[in-house]
Amino acid sequence: MSEPWEDDELDGPVRKFMYVNRRAPYGTIYALESLEVVLIAAAFEQDVSLVFMDDGVYQIKKGQNTEAIGVKNFSPTYRALEGYDVEKLYVEKESLESRGLTADDLVVPVQVVDRNQLAELMEEQEVILSF
């Protein structure tokens, strides 16, 4: 029998998962649920990438203050993704620009890609989950 610390490697194929975040961070549970699923998938050592588009770009906007709505500000958790080896974060250029934002307004380093580049990235995926 193997010792628990020898059981680190999980067998099975590594698949390409893309999580597409399209909604504002608060008001619905989608953003937080997506983040939790991402962390779980990453713990199973899958190839994970995240997309932020439409109002989803607000999920990673700096300076969130949720005090008045009485829910937890979970935006700091996006900065933990690097430690989970989730390093492919894409933001749709058009969504960012139409909201008057730039990559400097975001809590994590991202790759800004335009609509066409994003379509190509989606073509490469095995699983796409939209939140």
Next chain:
Amino acid sequence: MAIEVNGKSLEVDEEGYLADLNQWEPEVATIMAKEDGTELTDAHWEVINFLREYYEEYQIAPAVRVLTKAIGKKLGKEKGNSKYLYELFPYGPAKQACKYAGLPKPTGCV
């Protein structure tokens, strides 16, 4: 469910995790460990304090793989490995140490 700490009754969930992170004090860890038959050493505290700092910064409890790597970075390679952490926390370093630290059960806990 609740645990008694310094004359106060603190609510815990069915697995023994503290319901309110803000109620944590070092004594909580000592008492939880005692129930598991463990005497906390400086080595345990190093991990518990690390977890509290991690939670403060990222607002989550890290998965075990992430914890192991982060400990290695912060406290050195001889501590950033599963064997060392499992010896300190035989019930699972993330689960058991997070509980003592007053954190919720790690997301993606395996």
